[in-house]
Amino acid sequence: MLRLAAENPTWGHRRIHGELVGLGYQVAASTVWNILGRAGVDPASRRSGPTWKQFLTAQAHSMLSCDFFTVDTVLFKRIYVLFFVQIATRQVHVAGVTAHPTGAWVAQQARNLLMDLDQHTAGLRFLLGDRDSKFTAAFDAAFTAEGIDVIRTPPQAPRANSFAERWVGTVRRECTDRMLIAGETHLASVLREYRARYNGHRPHRSLHQRPPNPSADVMRAATARVRRRPILGGLINEYSQAA
Secondary structure, eight states: OHHHHHHOTTOOHHHHHHHHHHTTOOOOHHHHHHHHHHTTOOOHHHHSSOOHHHHHHHHGGGEEEEEEEEEEOTTSOEEEEEEEEETTTTEEEEEEEESOOOHHHHHHHHHHHHHHHGGGGGGOOEEEEOOOTTSOHHHHHHHHTTTOEEEEOOTTOGGGGHHHHHHHHHHHHHTGGGSOOOSHHHHHHHHHHHHHHHHHTOOBGGGTTBOSSOOHHHHSOTTSOEEEEEETTTTEEEEEEOO
16 A cells, blocks of 8 residues: 555545555555555645645745734834735835725735836736735735736635744844834834845845845955944844944
8 A cells, every 4th residue: 555655646545445456455445544644644635736835935936925913002002014025035025004904005005015026026926915804806906917816825824824924923023022112103114124124134044044135244255343233223233344
């Protein structure tokens, strides 16, 4: 059974059972299932195609990910942040902040993003997002008009949009959870400065400790004196080399 499964990865337990019957072995289909399961052999649907992680890895260069996260102000007002992540480069785009994220507002932020990306949308094929009702048909239409298919993640499955979820955790740990936010304008300013550091300086293990969009200071060989520059009033320190 194991040899048949190894040499024919598209066969399920029913097909293997049929082959065994054809070879003269009288064995129940449930027995084949149990033996393959104990040996750690996945069902044919898993063995014949890529896993979700493998799909994301293979298509990373052509994928965008989007989501919302919320920030509560000192006056207990909740603000919503819409952002996009280019999966291959990990570059983040903060599309907008608002206390009232209507469908029309979200669709307009999508159009603004596509205008900012301009020719860089040519290589994009997929947008990955959840089933939030704020992602309306108008939002989808903005991307499909550019040849980008919208993929919805399963309900209550945040790991399916893991790149966006990881950035939410990062920005909260390093920035918003450590500051008192006064309002929308203040939050937009804070995220603008943090995004510039994140894209231009912060190292990423998946990018061999390079930032998504490295500056000249980051790329320079380690021959000059290191200097420290406070970011967001000293909340974050950024290290670079003096010219």
